[in-house]
Amino acid sequence: MNPAVLTPLLDWLDLAGVAIFALTGALVAAREKQTFVTMAFFALITGLGGGTMRDLFIGAPVFWIHDGWVAAVCLGIALLAWFTPTRWWEGRFLAIADGVGLTAYAVLGTAKALSYGVPPIPSFLMGVITGCVGGIVRDVIAGRPSILMRPELYVTAAALSASLTVLGELLTLERVVVWIVAALAGFALRLAAIGWQLSLPSYRE
Protein backbone atom coordinates (compact mmCIF):
# COMPACT_ATOMS: atom_id res chain seq x y z
CA MET A 1 0.00 0.00 0.00
CA ASN A 2 1.41 3.42 -0.75
CA PRO A 3 1.68 6.28 1.81
CA ALA A 4 -1.05 8.32 0.06
CA VAL A 5 -3.54 5.63 1.04
CA LEU A 6 -1.83 4.49 4.24
CA THR A 7 -1.51 7.82 6.07
CA PRO A 8 -5.22 8.78 5.95
CA LEU A 9 -6.08 5.21 6.93
CA LEU A 10 -3.81 5.44 9.99
CA ASP A 11 -5.25 8.83 10.93
CA TRP A 12 -8.73 7.43 10.70
CA LEU A 13 -7.80 4.39 12.80
CA ASP A 14 -6.23 6.72 15.34
CA LEU A 15 -9.41 8.76 15.70
CA ALA A 16 -11.47 5.56 15.93
CA GLY A 17 -9.23 4.34 18.76
CA VAL A 18 -9.58 7.66 20.60
CA ALA A 19 -13.38 7.48 20.24
CA ILE A 20 -13.65 3.92 21.57
CA PHE A 21 -11.49 4.62 24.61
CA ALA A 22 -13.32 7.89 25.25
CA LEU A 23 -16.57 5.92 25.26
CA THR A 24 -15.25 3.46 27.87
CA GLY A 25 -14.24 6.44 30.03
CA ALA A 26 -17.62 8.16 29.68
CA LEU A 27 -19.40 4.90 30.57
CA VAL A 28 -17.42 4.53 33.81
CA ALA A 29 -18.67 8.00 34.77
CA ALA A 30 -22.23 7.08 33.70
CA ARG A 31 -22.23 3.91 35.78
CA GLU A 32 -21.16 5.96 38.81
CA LYS A 33 -24.07 8.39 38.14
CA GLN A 34 -21.78 11.34 37.54
CA THR A 35 -22.43 14.70 35.88
CA PHE A 36 -21.74 15.61 32.26
CA VAL A 37 -18.56 17.48 33.20
CA THR A 38 -17.13 14.42 34.94
CA MET A 39 -18.14 12.31 31.97
CA ALA A 40 -16.29 14.63 29.60
CA PHE A 41 -13.19 14.58 31.83
CA PHE A 42 -13.16 10.77 31.87
CA ALA A 43 -13.71 10.61 28.11
CA LEU A 44 -10.70 12.89 27.61
CA ILE A 45 -8.40 11.14 30.11
CA THR A 46 -9.18 7.68 28.76
CA GLY A 47 -9.16 8.63 25.09
CA LEU A 48 -6.02 10.74 25.17
CA GLY A 49 -4.02 9.47 28.19
CA GLY A 50 -1.98 6.70 26.57
CA GLY A 51 -0.98 8.63 23.45
CA THR A 52 -0.16 11.72 25.52
CA MET A 53 2.22 9.79 27.74
CA ARG A 54 3.86 8.16 24.69
CA ASP A 55 4.39 11.53 23.01
CA LEU A 56 5.86 13.11 26.17
CA PHE A 57 8.24 10.17 26.62
CA ILE A 58 9.52 10.03 23.03
CA GLY A 59 9.73 13.83 22.78
CA ALA A 60 7.05 14.18 20.08
CA PRO A 61 4.55 17.10 20.14
CA VAL A 62 1.49 15.87 22.06
CA PHE A 63 -0.82 14.61 19.29
CA TRP A 64 -4.08 16.31 20.27
CA ILE A 65 -2.67 19.74 21.16
CA HIS A 66 -2.16 21.06 17.65
CA ASP A 67 -5.12 19.21 16.12
CA GLY A 68 -8.34 20.62 17.52
CA TRP A 69 -10.45 17.69 16.25
CA VAL A 70 -9.14 14.94 18.48
CA ALA A 71 -10.30 16.56 21.72
CA ALA A 72 -13.58 17.53 20.02
CA VAL A 73 -14.23 13.84 19.24
CA CYS A 74 -13.83 13.00 22.95
CA LEU A 75 -16.27 15.73 23.93
CA GLY A 76 -18.72 14.55 21.26
CA ILE A 77 -18.50 11.00 22.61
CA ALA A 78 -19.22 12.31 26.12
CA LEU A 79 -22.36 14.01 24.73
CA LEU A 80 -23.40 10.77 23.03
CA ALA A 81 -22.94 8.82 26.26
CA TRP A 82 -24.88 11.47 28.20
CA PHE A 83 -27.94 11.22 25.95
CA THR A 84 -28.05 7.44 25.55
CA PRO A 85 -28.84 4.70 28.09
CA THR A 86 -25.72 2.79 29.19
CA ARG A 87 -27.36 -0.55 28.28
CA TRP A 88 -26.86 0.34 24.60
CA TRP A 89 -23.14 0.05 25.15
CA GLU A 90 -22.77 -2.55 27.88
CA GLY A 91 -21.60 -6.11 27.56
CA ARG A 92 -19.86 -7.83 24.69
CA PHE A 93 -20.03 -4.98 22.19
CA LEU A 94 -17.98 -2.63 24.34
CA ALA A 95 -15.48 -5.29 25.43
CA ILE A 96 -14.87 -6.19 21.79
CA ALA A 97 -14.62 -2.56 20.64
CA ASP A 98 -12.21 -1.91 23.52
CA GLY A 99 -10.11 -4.86 22.30
CA VAL A 100 -9.94 -3.30 18.82
CA GLY A 101 -8.79 0.00 20.34
CA LEU A 102 -6.29 -1.68 22.62
CA THR A 103 -4.48 -3.64 19.95
CA ALA A 104 -4.71 -1.00 17.21
CA TYR A 105 -3.19 1.48 19.66
CA ALA A 106 -0.45 -0.91 20.71
CA VAL A 107 0.56 -1.22 17.03
CA LEU A 108 0.27 2.52 16.30
CA GLY A 109 2.18 3.47 19.47
CA THR A 110 5.01 1.06 18.70
CA ALA A 111 5.21 2.20 15.08
CA LYS A 112 5.32 5.88 16.08
CA ALA A 113 8.13 5.25 18.60
CA LEU A 114 10.14 3.24 16.01
CA SER A 115 9.68 6.08 13.51
CA TYR A 116 11.23 8.46 16.11
CA GLY A 117 14.34 6.25 16.26
CA VAL A 118 13.52 4.71 19.66
CA PRO A 119 15.24 1.30 20.18
CA PRO A 120 13.22 -1.99 20.17
CA ILE A 121 12.51 -2.52 23.91
CA PRO A 122 11.42 1.05 24.67
CA SER A 123 9.36 1.09 21.43
CA PHE A 124 7.62 -2.08 22.56
CA LEU A 125 6.87 -0.40 25.91
CA MET A 126 5.54 2.72 24.15
CA GLY A 127 3.04 0.48 22.33
CA VAL A 128 1.89 -1.13 25.57
CA ILE A 129 1.66 2.28 27.28
CA THR A 130 -0.34 3.79 24.42
CA GLY A 131 -2.83 0.93 24.61
CA CYS A 132 -3.18 0.60 28.38
CA VAL A 133 -2.38 3.83 30.24
CA GLY A 134 -5.64 5.68 29.51
CA GLY A 135 -7.64 2.89 31.12
CA ILE A 136 -5.30 2.63 34.12
CA VAL A 137 -5.51 6.37 34.89
CA ARG A 138 -9.31 6.24 34.44
CA ASP A 139 -9.58 3.45 37.02
CA VAL A 140 -7.18 5.07 39.53
CA ILE A 141 -9.11 8.39 39.47
CA ALA A 142 -12.47 6.62 39.69
CA GLY A 143 -11.11 4.61 42.64
CA ARG A 144 -11.78 1.29 40.84
CA PRO A 145 -9.45 -1.72 40.88
CA SER A 146 -7.28 -1.23 37.79
CA ILE A 147 -7.18 -3.70 34.89
CA LEU A 148 -3.52 -4.01 35.89
CA MET A 149 -4.48 -5.75 39.14
CA ARG A 150 -6.69 -8.40 37.51
CA PRO A 151 -5.30 -11.67 36.10
CA GLU A 152 -7.36 -11.25 32.87
CA LEU A 153 -5.39 -11.28 29.61
CA TYR A 154 -5.50 -7.60 28.69
CA VAL A 155 -2.11 -5.92 28.89
CA THR A 156 -0.78 -9.19 27.44
CA ALA A 157 -2.79 -8.69 24.24
CA ALA A 158 -1.27 -5.21 23.83
CA ALA A 159 2.17 -6.70 24.55
CA LEU A 160 1.67 -9.33 21.83
CA SER A 161 0.72 -6.69 19.23
CA ALA A 162 3.59 -4.42 20.25
CA SER A 163 6.19 -7.18 20.20
CA LEU A 164 5.10 -8.45 16.76
CA THR A 165 5.35 -4.87 15.45
CA VAL A 166 8.92 -4.58 16.76
CA LEU A 167 9.82 -8.03 15.43
CA GLY A 168 8.53 -7.16 11.96
CA GLU A 169 10.63 -3.97 11.99
CA LEU A 170 13.76 -5.89 13.03
CA LEU A 171 13.17 -8.37 10.19
CA THR A 172 12.48 -5.40 7.83
CA LEU A 173 9.21 -6.94 6.69
CA GLU A 174 6.57 -4.92 4.78
CA ARG A 175 5.16 -2.53 7.40
CA VAL A 176 1.48 -2.61 6.52
CA VAL A 177 1.43 -6.41 6.55
CA VAL A 178 3.25 -6.48 9.89
CA TRP A 179 0.84 -3.97 11.42
CA ILE A 180 -2.26 -5.84 10.27
CA VAL A 181 -0.92 -9.20 11.46
CA ALA A 182 0.20 -7.71 14.78
CA ALA A 183 -3.17 -6.04 15.43
CA LEU A 184 -5.12 -9.18 14.43
CA ALA A 185 -2.97 -11.46 16.62
CA GLY A 186 -3.41 -9.23 19.69
CA PHE A 187 -7.13 -8.87 18.99
CA ALA A 188 -7.58 -12.63 18.57
CA LEU A 189 -5.85 -13.19 21.92
CA ARG A 190 -8.08 -10.59 23.59
CA LEU A 191 -11.22 -12.15 22.02
CA ALA A 192 -10.14 -15.58 23.23
CA ALA A 193 -9.57 -14.13 26.70
CA ILE A 194 -13.09 -12.64 26.73
CA GLY A 195 -14.72 -15.76 25.29
CA TRP A 196 -13.04 -18.38 27.48
CA GLN A 197 -12.11 -16.18 30.45
CA LEU A 198 -8.44 -16.87 29.85
CA SER A 199 -6.14 -15.46 32.47
CA LEU A 200 -2.45 -15.50 33.28
CA PRO A 201 -1.16 -17.62 36.15
CA SER A 202 -0.63 -15.67 39.38
CA TYR A 203 2.56 -15.52 41.40
CA ARG A 204 3.00 -18.38 43.84
CA GLU A 205 5.74 -18.83 46.42
Added chain:
Amino acid sequence: MNPAVLTPLLDWLDLAGVAIFALTGALVAAREKQTFVTMAFFALITGLGGGTMRDLFIGAPVFWIHDGWVAAVCLGIALLAWFTPTRWWEGRFLAIADGVGLTAYAVLGTAKALSYGVPPIPSFLMGVITGCVGGIVRDVIAGRPSILMRPELYVTAAALSASLTVLGELLTLERVVVWIVAALAGFALRLAAIGWQLSLPSYRE
Protein backbone atom coordinates in the same frame (compact mmCIF):
# COMPACT_ATOMS: atom_id res chain seq x y z
CA MET B 1 -3.62 48.50 29.72
CA ASN B 2 -0.11 48.34 28.29
CA PRO B 3 2.18 45.31 28.60
CA ALA B 4 4.55 47.13 31.00
CA VAL B 5 1.73 47.14 33.56
CA LEU B 6 0.03 43.93 32.46
CA THR B 7 2.96 41.50 32.59
CA PRO B 8 3.95 42.15 36.24
CA LEU B 9 0.25 42.00 37.17
CA LEU B 10 -0.09 38.58 35.53
CA ASP B 11 3.09 37.34 37.23
CA TRP B 12 1.76 38.49 40.57
CA LEU B 13 -1.63 36.82 39.95
CA ASP B 14 0.18 33.66 38.96
CA LEU B 15 2.13 33.54 42.21
CA ALA B 16 -1.04 34.31 44.20
CA GLY B 17 -2.76 31.36 42.49
CA VAL B 18 0.15 29.03 43.29
CA ALA B 19 0.08 30.16 46.94
CA ILE B 20 -3.68 29.58 47.34
CA PHE B 21 -3.58 26.12 45.84
CA ALA B 22 -0.46 25.25 47.85
CA LEU B 23 -2.40 26.21 50.98
CA THR B 24 -5.30 23.91 50.11
CA GLY B 25 -2.78 21.09 49.61
CA ALA B 26 -1.02 21.75 52.92
CA LEU B 27 -4.37 21.83 54.73
CA VAL B 28 -5.36 18.40 53.40
CA ALA B 29 -2.12 17.09 54.91
CA ALA B 30 -2.80 18.96 58.17
CA ARG B 31 -6.31 17.55 58.47
CA GLU B 32 -4.88 14.06 58.06
CA LYS B 33 -2.36 14.80 60.84
CA GLN B 34 0.64 14.38 58.59
CA THR B 35 4.26 15.47 59.01
CA PHE B 36 5.83 18.65 57.68
CA VAL B 37 7.48 16.79 54.79
CA THR B 38 4.14 15.43 53.62
CA MET B 39 2.61 18.87 54.00
CA ALA B 40 5.34 20.38 51.80
CA PHE B 41 4.84 17.63 49.18
CA PHE B 42 1.10 18.29 49.04
CA ALA B 43 1.65 22.06 48.88
CA LEU B 44 3.97 21.54 45.88
CA ILE B 45 1.76 19.01 44.05
CA THR B 46 -1.37 21.10 44.46
CA GLY B 47 0.25 24.46 43.77
CA LEU B 48 2.30 23.38 40.77
CA GLY B 49 0.46 20.33 39.33
CA GLY B 50 -1.96 22.00 36.92
CA GLY B 51 0.50 24.47 35.41
CA THR B 52 3.14 21.74 35.09
CA MET B 53 0.82 19.51 33.10
CA ARG B 54 -0.24 22.44 30.87
CA ASP B 55 3.40 23.32 30.14
CA LEU B 56 4.36 19.70 29.35
CA PHE B 57 1.36 19.35 27.01
CA ILE B 58 1.90 22.58 25.07
CA GLY B 59 5.67 22.07 24.91
CA ALA B 60 6.55 25.14 27.04
CA PRO B 61 9.41 25.03 29.59
CA VAL B 62 7.87 24.01 32.95
CA PHE B 63 7.16 27.36 34.64
CA TRP B 64 8.65 26.70 38.09
CA ILE B 65 11.84 24.95 36.98
CA HIS B 66 13.80 28.00 35.86
CA ASP B 67 12.30 30.38 38.41
CA GLY B 68 13.43 29.38 41.88
CA TRP B 69 10.82 31.57 43.63
CA VAL B 70 7.68 29.65 42.67
CA ALA B 71 8.66 26.46 44.48
CA ALA B 72 9.96 28.56 47.40
CA VAL B 73 6.49 30.11 47.77
CA CYS B 74 4.96 26.61 48.07
CA LEU B 75 7.49 25.62 50.72
CA GLY B 76 6.84 28.88 52.59
CA ILE B 77 3.11 28.21 52.52
CA ALA B 78 3.73 24.72 53.93
CA LEU B 79 5.70 26.34 56.80
CA LEU B 80 2.85 28.78 57.41
CA ALA B 81 0.30 25.95 57.51
CA TRP B 82 2.54 23.96 59.86
CA PHE B 83 2.76 26.75 62.42
CA THR B 84 -0.88 27.87 62.36
CA PRO B 85 -4.04 26.08 63.54
CA THR B 86 -6.15 24.78 60.63
CA ARG B 87 -9.25 26.58 61.96
CA TRP B 88 -7.67 29.87 60.81
CA TRP B 89 -8.10 28.67 57.26
CA GLU B 90 -11.16 26.47 57.33
CA GLY B 91 -14.61 27.22 56.04
CA ARG B 92 -15.76 29.95 53.70
CA PHE B 93 -12.49 31.87 53.47
CA LEU B 94 -10.60 28.98 51.95
CA ALA B 95 -13.42 27.93 49.64
CA ILE B 96 -13.62 31.48 48.30
CA ALA B 97 -9.85 31.86 47.95
CA ASP B 98 -9.77 28.51 46.15
CA GLY B 99 -12.45 29.82 43.78
CA VAL B 100 -10.27 32.85 42.98
CA GLY B 101 -7.31 30.57 42.24
CA LEU B 102 -9.42 28.18 40.18
CA THR B 103 -10.86 30.76 37.83
CA ALA B 104 -7.75 32.97 37.61
CA TYR B 105 -5.79 29.87 36.66
CA ALA B 106 -8.34 28.77 34.10
CA VAL B 107 -7.97 32.15 32.38
CA LEU B 108 -4.16 32.22 32.64
CA GLY B 109 -3.84 28.64 31.41
CA THR B 110 -6.08 29.26 28.41
CA ALA B 111 -4.30 32.52 27.56
CA LYS B 112 -0.87 30.85 27.75
CA ALA B 113 -1.97 28.00 25.46
CA LEU B 114 -3.47 30.46 22.94
CA SER B 115 -0.21 32.45 22.99
CA TYR B 116 1.62 29.21 22.04
CA GLY B 117 -0.59 28.86 18.97
CA VAL B 118 -2.73 26.03 20.35
CA PRO B 119 -6.19 25.82 18.66
CA PRO B 120 -9.40 26.83 20.56
CA ILE B 121 -10.61 23.47 21.94
CA PRO B 122 -7.24 22.28 23.27
CA SER B 123 -6.59 25.80 24.67
CA PHE B 124 -9.91 25.63 26.50
CA LEU B 125 -8.87 22.25 27.92
CA MET B 126 -5.46 23.62 28.98
CA GLY B 127 -7.31 26.26 31.02
CA VAL B 128 -9.49 23.66 32.72
CA ILE B 129 -6.45 21.43 33.38
CA THR B 130 -4.42 24.31 34.84
CA GLY B 131 -7.25 25.11 37.23
CA CYS B 132 -8.27 21.62 38.28
CA VAL B 133 -5.46 19.07 37.97
CA GLY B 134 -3.49 20.06 41.08
CA GLY B 135 -6.51 19.41 43.26
CA ILE B 136 -7.33 16.11 41.52
CA VAL B 137 -3.80 14.72 41.98
CA ARG B 138 -3.83 15.92 45.63
CA ASP B 139 -7.04 13.99 46.29
CA VAL B 140 -5.93 10.82 44.46
CA ILE B 141 -2.65 10.63 46.44
CA ALA B 142 -4.42 11.38 49.73
CA GLY B 143 -6.95 8.64 48.90
CA ARG B 144 -9.87 11.11 49.13
CA PRO B 145 -12.84 11.19 46.76
CA SER B 146 -11.79 13.66 44.06
CA ILE B 147 -13.69 16.88 43.32
CA LEU B 148 -14.19 15.26 39.92
CA MET B 149 -16.48 12.64 41.44
CA ARG B 150 -18.77 15.13 43.23
CA PRO B 151 -21.74 16.83 41.51
CA GLU B 152 -20.71 20.26 42.91
CA LEU B 153 -20.14 23.03 40.35
CA TYR B 154 -16.35 23.25 40.41
CA VAL B 155 -14.78 22.09 37.15
CA THR B 156 -17.72 23.84 35.47
CA ALA B 157 -16.62 27.23 36.85
CA ALA B 158 -13.15 26.69 35.38
CA ALA B 159 -14.77 25.61 32.10
CA LEU B 160 -16.84 28.82 31.98
CA SER B 161 -13.76 31.02 32.50
CA ALA B 162 -11.73 29.05 29.95
CA SER B 163 -14.47 29.11 27.29
CA LEU B 164 -15.05 32.87 27.67
CA THR B 165 -11.30 33.43 27.28
CA VAL B 166 -11.29 31.41 24.05
CA LEU B 167 -14.43 33.17 22.80
CA GLY B 168 -12.90 36.61 23.42
CA GLU B 169 -9.81 35.59 21.46
CA LEU B 170 -11.90 34.31 18.53
CA LEU B 171 -13.80 37.64 18.50
CA THR B 172 -10.44 39.49 18.82
CA LEU B 173 -11.72 41.54 21.76
CA GLU B 174 -9.37 43.50 24.04
CA ARG B 175 -7.49 40.80 26.01
CA VAL B 176 -7.37 42.38 29.45
CA VAL B 177 -11.11 43.05 29.40
CA VAL B 178 -11.83 39.50 28.26
CA TRP B 179 -9.61 38.03 30.98
CA ILE B 180 -11.22 40.08 33.74
CA VAL B 181 -14.76 39.28 32.56
CA ALA B 182 -13.92 35.57 32.13
CA ALA B 183 -12.38 35.33 35.61
CA LEU B 184 -15.26 37.22 37.25
CA ALA B 185 -17.92 35.12 35.48
CA GLY B 186 -16.29 31.83 36.57
CA PHE B 187 -15.78 33.16 40.09
CA ALA B 188 -19.41 34.33 40.35
CA LEU B 189 -20.59 30.89 39.28
CA ARG B 190 -18.33 29.24 41.86
CA LEU B 191 -19.55 31.62 44.60
CA ALA B 192 -23.16 30.89 43.67
CA ALA B 193 -22.37 27.15 43.80
CA ILE B 194 -20.89 27.54 47.31
CA GLY B 195 -23.68 29.82 48.55
CA TRP B 196 -26.67 27.88 47.23
CA GLN B 197 -25.07 24.42 46.96
CA LEU B 198 -25.64 24.39 43.22
CA SER B 199 -24.77 21.16 41.52
CA LEU B 200 -24.97 19.67 38.05
CA PRO B 201 -27.60 17.03 37.29
CA SER B 202 -26.28 13.49 37.44
CA TYR B 203 -26.53 10.88 34.70
CA ARG B 204 -29.79 8.97 34.66
CA GLU B 205 -30.70 6.02 32.46
Added chain:
Amino acid sequence: MNPAVLTPLLDWLDLAGVAIFALTGALVAAREKQTFVTMAFFALITGLGGGTMRDLFIGAPVFWIHDGWVAAVCLGIALLAWFTPTRWWEGRFLAIADGVGLTAYAVLGTAKALSYGVPPIPSFLMGVITGCVGGIVRDVIAGRPSILMRPELYVTAAALSASLTVLGELLTLERVVVWIVAALAGFALRLAAIGWQLSLPSYRE
Protein backbone atom coordinates in the same frame (compact mmCIF):
# COMPACT_ATOMS: atom_id res chain seq x y z
CA MET C 1 38.40 11.58 40.35
CA ASN C 2 38.51 12.35 36.65
CA PRO C 3 35.46 12.17 34.36
CA ALA C 4 36.79 9.07 32.55
CA VAL C 5 36.37 7.15 35.81
CA LEU C 6 33.43 9.11 37.17
CA THR C 7 31.01 8.87 34.26
CA PRO C 8 30.99 5.04 33.98
CA LEU C 9 30.70 4.88 37.79
CA LEU C 10 27.63 7.13 37.73
CA ASP C 11 26.10 5.11 34.90
CA TRP C 12 26.62 1.94 36.87
CA LEU C 13 25.12 3.48 40.03
CA ASP C 14 22.16 4.66 37.99
CA LEU C 15 21.47 1.17 36.67
CA ALA C 16 21.86 -0.26 40.19
CA GLY C 17 19.28 2.24 41.46
CA VAL C 18 16.85 1.34 38.68
CA ALA C 19 17.28 -2.35 39.48
CA ILE C 20 16.64 -1.93 43.23
CA PHE C 21 13.52 0.14 42.73
CA ALA C 22 12.29 -2.24 40.03
CA LEU C 23 12.67 -5.07 42.54
CA THR C 24 10.57 -3.26 45.16
CA GLY C 25 7.89 -2.74 42.51
CA ALA C 26 7.92 -6.38 41.40
CA LEU C 27 7.68 -7.52 45.05
CA VAL C 28 4.56 -5.41 45.66
CA ALA C 29 2.98 -7.25 42.72
CA ALA C 30 4.23 -10.61 44.07
CA ARG C 31 2.78 -9.97 47.53
CA GLU C 32 -0.58 -9.22 45.93
CA LYS C 33 -0.37 -12.53 43.99
CA GLN C 34 -0.36 -10.83 40.61
CA THR C 35 0.62 -12.14 37.19
CA PHE C 36 3.99 -11.72 35.48
CA VAL C 37 2.68 -8.91 33.27
CA THR C 38 1.55 -6.90 36.29
CA MET C 39 4.89 -7.60 37.95
CA ALA C 40 6.74 -6.27 34.91
CA PHE C 41 4.53 -3.16 34.82
CA PHE C 42 5.23 -2.42 38.49
CA ALA C 43 8.96 -3.05 38.04
CA LEU C 44 8.99 -0.51 35.19
CA ILE C 45 6.86 2.14 36.92
CA THR C 46 8.85 1.96 40.14
CA GLY C 47 12.27 1.70 38.52
CA LEU C 48 11.76 4.42 35.92
CA GLY C 49 9.03 6.71 37.35
CA GLY C 50 11.12 9.18 39.33
CA GLY C 51 13.81 9.71 36.70
CA THR C 52 11.20 10.02 33.97
CA MET C 53 9.36 12.79 35.81
CA ARG C 54 12.66 14.60 36.50
CA ASP C 55 13.66 14.44 32.83
CA LEU C 56 10.25 15.69 31.63
CA PHE C 57 10.34 18.58 34.11
CA ILE C 58 13.89 19.76 33.32
CA GLY C 59 13.42 19.28 29.58
CA ALA C 60 16.00 16.49 29.21
CA PRO C 61 15.40 13.51 26.88
CA VAL C 62 13.78 10.76 28.98
CA PHE C 63 16.76 8.65 30.11
CA TRP C 64 15.48 5.16 29.27
CA ILE C 65 13.96 5.95 25.87
CA HIS C 66 17.15 6.09 23.83
CA ASP C 67 19.02 3.48 25.87
CA GLY C 68 17.39 0.11 25.38
CA TRP C 69 19.22 -1.47 28.35
CA VAL C 70 17.54 0.38 31.19
CA ALA C 71 14.06 -0.96 30.46
CA ALA C 72 15.58 -4.40 29.80
CA VAL C 73 17.06 -4.38 33.32
CA CYS C 74 13.57 -3.74 34.77
CA LEU C 75 12.09 -6.60 32.77
CA GLY C 76 14.97 -8.87 33.84
CA ILE C 77 14.32 -7.96 37.49
CA ALA C 78 10.63 -8.82 37.03
CA LEU C 79 11.69 -12.24 35.70
CA LEU C 80 13.99 -12.73 38.68
CA ALA C 81 11.18 -11.83 41.11
CA TRP C 82 8.80 -14.17 39.29
CA PHE C 83 11.07 -17.19 39.64
CA THR C 84 12.20 -16.64 43.25
CA PRO C 85 10.24 -16.84 46.52
CA THR C 86 9.51 -13.41 48.00
CA ARG C 87 11.03 -14.44 51.35
CA TRP C 88 14.48 -14.23 49.69
CA TRP C 89 13.94 -10.50 49.41
CA GLU C 90 11.75 -9.59 52.35
CA GLY C 91 12.71 -7.80 55.52
CA ARG C 92 15.81 -5.81 56.29
CA PHE C 93 17.74 -6.58 53.11
CA LEU C 94 15.18 -4.93 50.88
CA ALA C 95 14.58 -1.95 53.18
CA ILE C 96 18.33 -1.29 53.23
CA ALA C 97 18.75 -1.74 49.47
CA ASP C 98 15.80 0.59 48.95
CA GLY C 99 17.53 3.16 51.17
CA VAL C 100 20.65 2.95 48.96
CA GLY C 101 18.53 3.52 45.86
CA LEU C 102 16.59 6.35 47.46
CA THR C 103 19.57 8.41 48.52
CA ALA C 104 21.78 7.62 45.51
CA TYR C 105 18.89 8.73 43.28
CA ALA C 106 18.30 11.89 45.27
CA VAL C 107 21.95 12.84 44.70
CA LEU C 108 21.96 11.85 41.01
CA GLY C 109 18.66 13.65 40.35
CA THR C 110 19.85 16.85 42.00
CA ALA C 111 23.21 16.72 40.19
CA LYS C 112 21.52 16.20 36.81
CA ALA C 113 19.14 19.15 37.36
CA LEU C 114 22.05 21.41 38.45
CA SER C 115 23.98 20.37 35.32
CA TYR C 116 20.97 21.53 33.24
CA GLY C 117 21.22 24.99 34.83
CA VAL C 118 18.18 24.58 37.09
CA PRO C 119 18.32 26.91 40.16
CA PRO C 120 18.95 25.52 43.70
CA ILE C 121 15.41 25.03 45.05
CA PRO C 122 13.96 23.34 41.94
CA SER C 123 17.16 21.20 41.68
CA PHE C 124 16.65 20.09 45.27
CA LEU C 125 13.05 19.15 44.40
CA MET C 126 14.21 17.22 41.32
CA GLY C 127 16.41 15.13 43.61
CA VAL C 128 13.56 14.38 45.99
CA ILE C 129 11.23 13.58 43.05
CA THR C 130 13.78 11.25 41.43
CA GLY C 131 14.13 9.34 44.68
CA CYS C 132 10.50 9.17 45.77
CA VAL C 133 8.06 9.39 42.86
CA GLY C 134 8.46 5.83 41.56
CA GLY C 135 7.43 4.43 44.93
CA ILE C 136 4.51 6.85 45.30
CA VAL C 137 3.05 5.98 41.89
CA ARG C 138 3.55 2.26 42.63
CA ASP C 139 1.54 2.58 45.85
CA VAL C 140 -1.24 4.70 44.32
CA ILE C 141 -1.79 2.20 41.47
CA ALA C 142 -1.66 -0.77 43.84
CA GLY C 143 -4.20 1.01 46.09
CA ARG C 144 -1.78 0.89 49.08
CA PRO C 145 -1.26 3.75 51.55
CA SER C 146 1.64 5.70 50.08
CA ILE C 147 4.96 6.19 51.89
CA LEU C 148 4.02 9.86 51.70
CA MET C 149 1.16 9.35 54.16
CA ARG C 150 3.27 7.60 56.83
CA PRO C 151 5.27 9.53 59.47
CA GLU C 152 8.36 7.34 58.81
CA LEU C 153 11.56 9.18 57.86
CA TYR C 154 11.74 8.37 54.15
CA VAL C 155 11.21 11.41 51.96
CA THR C 156 13.25 13.28 54.59
CA ALA C 157 16.32 11.10 53.88
CA ALA C 158 16.05 11.96 50.18
CA ALA C 159 15.61 15.64 51.11
CA LEU C 160 18.78 15.55 53.22
CA SER C 161 20.83 14.05 50.37
CA ALA C 162 19.38 16.49 47.83
CA SER C 163 19.94 19.56 50.02
CA LEU C 164 23.56 18.60 50.78
CA THR C 165 24.17 18.17 47.05
CA VAL C 166 22.81 21.66 46.36
CA LEU C 167 24.77 23.13 49.27
CA GLY C 168 28.03 21.60 48.00
CA GLU C 169 27.37 23.09 44.56
CA LEU C 170 26.68 26.54 46.02
CA LEU C 171 29.96 26.33 47.98
CA THR C 172 31.73 25.04 44.81
CA LEU C 173 33.17 22.07 46.68
CA GLU C 174 34.65 19.07 44.86
CA ARG C 175 31.62 17.32 43.30
CA VAL C 176 32.54 13.68 43.88
CA VAL C 177 33.23 14.31 47.56
CA VAL C 178 29.95 16.20 47.95
CA TRP C 179 27.98 13.44 46.24
CA ILE C 180 29.49 10.69 48.40
CA VAL C 181 28.94 12.66 51.62
CA ALA C 182 25.38 13.59 50.61
CA ALA C 183 24.48 10.00 49.73
CA LEU C 184 26.04 8.62 52.93
CA ALA C 185 24.32 11.21 55.15
CA GLY C 186 20.88 10.47 53.67
CA PHE C 187 21.53 6.72 53.86
CA ALA C 188 22.66 6.95 57.51
CA LEU C 189 19.47 8.85 58.35
CA ARG C 190 17.35 6.24 56.58
CA LEU C 191 19.20 3.38 58.35
CA ALA C 192 18.65 5.10 61.69
CA ALA C 193 14.97 5.51 60.84
CA ILE C 194 14.68 1.77 60.05
CA GLY C 195 16.70 0.69 63.10
CA TRP C 196 15.04 2.88 65.73
CA GLN C 197 11.70 3.48 64.00
CA LEU C 198 12.39 7.19 63.86
CA SER C 199 9.56 9.28 62.58
CA LEU C 200 8.76 12.94 62.08
CA PRO C 201 6.32 14.67 64.43
CA SER C 202 2.80 14.94 63.05
CA TYR C 203 0.77 18.11 62.69
CA ARG C 204 -1.09 19.12 65.84
CA GLU C 205 -3.53 21.98 66.24
